[in-house]
Amino acid sequence: MSVSLSVVERLRASGSVFAEDEAALIAESARDEAELAAMVDQRVAGLPLEYVVGWASFRGLRIAVDPGVFIPRRRTEFLVAEALRVTVAVSVVVDLGCGSGALGAAVAAEREVSLYAADIELAAVRCARRNLVPWRGTVYQGDLFAALPERLRGQVDVLLANVPYVPTNEIRLLPPEARLYEPHVTLDGGPDGLATLRRVAAGAMDWLAPGGHFFVEMSEHQAPLARAVMVEHGLAAEIVVDDDLGATVVHGTYTRR
Incomplete structure (x- = not known):
């Protein structure tokens, strides 16, 4: 799914240092435009990116991470x-x-x-x-x-x-x-x-x-x-x-x- 400039701008305005990278990950994980919008809203509200997309990268693996579970560093x-x-x-x-x-x-x-x-x-x-x-x-x-x-x-x-x-x-x-x-x-x-x-x-x-x-x-x-x-x-x-x-x-x- 493509990423609009407005998504990147919203993420950057919310304090994201890597807004372009985060926008790309969210777009990759979203199944449709409605889910993309909801995920961007969650991230802008402060929800950790790993909870938004549902996984964390760890030693080259995609580790599923649910809300309420410690995020691997x-x-x-x-x-x-x-x-x-x-x-x-x-x-x-x-x-x-x-x-x-x-x-x-x-x-x-x-x-x-x-x-x-x-x-x-x-x-x-x-x-x-x-x-x-x-x-x-x-x-x-x-x-x-x-x-x-x-x-x-x-x-x-x-x-x-x-x-x-x-x-x-x-x-x-x-x-x-x-x-x-x-x-x-x-x-x-x-x-x-x-x-x-x-x-x-x-x-x-x-x-x-x-x-x-x-x-x-x-x-x-x-x-x-x-x-x-x-x-x-x-x-x-x-x-x-x-x-x-x-x-x-x-x-x-x-x-x-």
């Missing part, structure tokens, strides 16, 4: 890249707090793995189940490890957990697209941003296989404390950074039994 592609360094065929991979399932999908797209995912939010579970169909991933609903079947205990080779890490009193500082539209449960990491990480780290040793790996994304200033949390719970841990993406990942390894 480009910087999180670095977490996947780091996980792929240690993921081999037949690895058991768990995407914990999976949201749309983007992390698990991106790993499974490049490695033949046994893929499992879990999220406490029903909207996320429904979305992730659609996204993981091509890789025969299984998605459970529940609170972190409590959602997983007991047979996975001690069997997980790669644990991905893009946990919320924004301190509660800093949510108000986030861009409106995140603060107003994404569920706060996917953003709010408690007083210091590490509340959910502490819960995952406390259970990681029970679920990881010997030599298993645990990856989380953190802000640069939180990473040293996140590393200390992992070490406290028996994991060897390191901080890795990608300056181009502005991404920081903490990588824990289960080195002993």
